[in-house]
Amino acid sequence: xxxxxxxxxxxxxxxxxxxxxxxxxxxxxxxxxxxxxxxxxxxxxxxxxxxxxxxxxxxxxxxxxxxxxxxxxxxxxxxxxxxxxxxxxxxxxxxxxxxxxxxxxxxxxxxxxxxxxxxxxxxxxxxxxxxxxxxxxxxxxxxxxxxxxxxxxxxxxxxx
Numbered sequence: 658x659x660x661x662x663x664x665x666x667x668x669x670x671x672x673x674x675x676x677x678x679x680x681x682x683x684x685x686x687x688x689x690x691x692x693x694x695x696x697x698x699x700x701x702x703x704x705x706x707x708x709x710x711x712x713x714x715x716x717x718x719x720x721x722x723x724x725x726x727x728x729x730x731x732x733x734x735x736x737x738x739x740x741x742x743x744x745x746x747x748x749x750x751x752x753x754x755x756x757x758x759x760x761x762x763x764x765x766x767x768x769x770x771x772x773x774x775x776x777x778x779x780x781x782x783x784x785x786x787x788x789x790x791x792x793x794x795x796x797x798x799x800x801x802x803x804x805x806x807x808x809x810x811x812x813x814x815x816x817x
Contacts, residue, residue: 659682659704659739660704660708660721660736660753661735661736661737661738661739662678662682662739662740662743662744663704663705663708663740664721664740664743664801665739665740665742665743666678666705666743667705667709667712667805668712668802668804668805668808669743669744669747669750669751669812670747670750670751670753670754670808670812671715671750671812672749672812673746673747677746677789678743679773681742681746682689698737705782712801712802713803714751716802716805719798719801720798721736721797721798721801725726727747729795733771733797734771734772736771736794736797737767737768737769737770737771737772737816738772738773738798739769740768740772741768741769741772741780745746754804754807755796761807763801764800764803764804764807765804766796766800767797767800768797768800769781777807
């Protein structure tokens with residue numbers, strides 16, 4: 658699950674300080690963060706840096722870590738749900754891609770397809786049966802890179 662959360666932080670529309678994304682991830686407050694949860698922090702920071710480097714230098718090599726079902730099939734909902742959870746940390750800047758009238762909204766579909774709202778309902782309505790829905794996880798790596806490309810000019814323009 659860490660992978661989806663960190664990927665959203667890396668590719669999102671705004672930079673988020675480690676304090677603002679690690680604390681919710683670990684369910685700790687700023688004091689606990691400042692006192693140090695060293696091993697967990699180091700592992701998360703390393704994965705953040707690894708995802709960032711892969712997407713910056715070899716985006717075709719990006720391969721999300723998915724939990725697997727007992728039968729070995731990929732189980733993307735948890736990863737997608739935590740990606741969406743990280744989006745919610747700064748949902749307002751994500752609004753442009755969440756707008757269904759924006760042609761680029763489709764970039765989020767592989768993730769939103771597997772995500773649920775606060776009441777546990779699918780964000781995109783009841784899941785459809787069929788091969789496309791079951792295999793949509795294959796579209797996640799290119800979608801993550803496309804989301805990063807979409808936000809790059811905006812994210813770095815804000816940083817200036």
